[in-house]
């Protein structure tokens with residue numbers, strides 16, 4: 001239960017890290033918080049030849065307001081920092097609500113916001129939250145920068161659009177629309193365990209009290225974070241009543257997700273959880289939107 | 293095999309250690325520095341037996357590389373007692389019967405210490421949240437929560 005030997009580099013700048021990646025590409029692995037990578041190395045499920053440690057790049061640790069009213073989060077920002085950030089509490093309450101559900105305090109001390117996105121675990125909270133919020137990610141390879149929408153970034157089980165010699169640098173959360181509110185909920189066997197199913201929901205009301213916009217995403221219901229397009233279309237334009245919400249939640253559970261069975265939960269149980277949790281999260285978001 | 297020489301403060305003492313890049317902090321503490329209070333339970337972040345404080349916050353030392361601690365401050369269970377006097381947490385653990393086999397205890401103590409440093413007056417809910425990453429197979433947790441609560445009271449009455 002020890003990692004295999006590897007060559008270790010600790011660049012001090014993004015440019016140095018990118019140069020190392022350009023030279024070593026497929027043989028190298030990025031080390032962020034290490035909270036997913038090191039366990040797999042301890043069990044030798046991963047045996048990278050070269051490790052590029054990003055922990056000495058202070059320029060990737062920031063939480064800043066965007067002029068538009070959103071938030072920019074540097075990839076190496078730790079969960080714990082984000083959890084205690086007043087800016088995130090104010091401008092991204094959905095992120096603040098979801099963060100305490102991630103793992104244990106020890107893991108949140110080290111784990112990074114960028115690491116969670118790059119790792120793309122379908123059971124992770126942050127990818128689903130970013131999909132719900134319509135976040136986008138800044139990637140860089142050599143001197144080439146590109147922005148990718150969260151919904152396009154996750155392409156399968158632990159798989160993203162990141163190239164082997166590309167870095168994730170920033171998560172950008174857009175400003176929240178007026179009269180919008182959000183809610184996050186999940187069911188896990190024990191607090192801190194990966195969720196059996198989790199849901200992020202957002203509702204924006206118009207002047208008549210109808211849903212001008214709806215956001216609904218799931219974790220742990222397939223090979224990646226899922227945006228529930230059918231449920232969103234069903235609720236949009238309608239007032240968020242108990243009936244319309246129940247209807248949308250049923251559509252989400254039936255049509256938007258393709259959950260797998262494992263030792264923790266059957267397909268039917270996951271669909272049941274998806275429906276019940278979607279109903280709760282949408283109801284809570286609607287209540288918060290009409291109250292605020 | 294690449295080696296690195298790092299400078300790390302452990303329980304207040306500066307140590308200069310040469311470690312292979314693939315050595316974890318847990319291994320460095322136990323094998324290089326003979327600080328065997330910190331336990332290896334799972335090597336995968338699940339059990340918390342290897343919890344130490346790194347720059348004031350709890351981490352699983354099985355999931356941190358030794359090289360990553362260059363320049364850091366580490367506190368292990370050995371750093372709690374001073375001059376033959378137990379930390380109030382250790383005393384309260386003994387008094388409340390929070391220790392049975394003792395395997396989880398170093399991790400429990402360090403997680404509790406981090407909590408009390410941040411929040412000297414925690415609710416039972418705060419205590420349970422702080423210890424959610426520390427498994428105990430013996431006590432059933434109730435007495436551990438009692439111990440942390442009692443330690444908080446001890447410290448509060450001492451500083452009055």
Ligand SMILES: Cc1cc2nc3c(=O)[nH]c(=O)nc-3n(C[C@H](O)[C@H](O)[C@H](O)COP(=O)(O)OP(=O)(O)OC[C@H]3O[C@@H](n4cnc5c(N)ncnc54)[C@H](O)[C@@H]3O)c2cc1C
Pocket residue numbers: 029030031032033034035036037038039075101102103104107110111112113114115116118119121123124125126162166167168169192193194195336337338
């Ligand atoms: C016991 C346990 C329970 C957990 N429970 C949960 C949970 O409930 N929910 C949850 O979401 N997570 C959970 N995690 C995982 C944890 O959140 C990890 O911290 C996270 O998945 C990865 O972040 P990291 O910073 O630790 O990344 P690392 O482990 O360092 O890296 C993960 C992967 O991403 C790549 N990578 C990292 N950063 C970048 C970057 N900037 N650019 C390109 N590639 C990059 C790495 O090369 C690696 O392949 C748990 C982990 C453990 C050990």
Ligand code: FES
Pocket residue numbers: 331332333334335336337338339340341342343352353354355
């Ligand atoms: S040994 Fe580190 S968490 Fe179990």
Ligand code: FES
Pocket residue numbers: 390391392393394395396397427428429430431
């Ligand atoms: S006392 Fe035995 S594991 Fe906790």
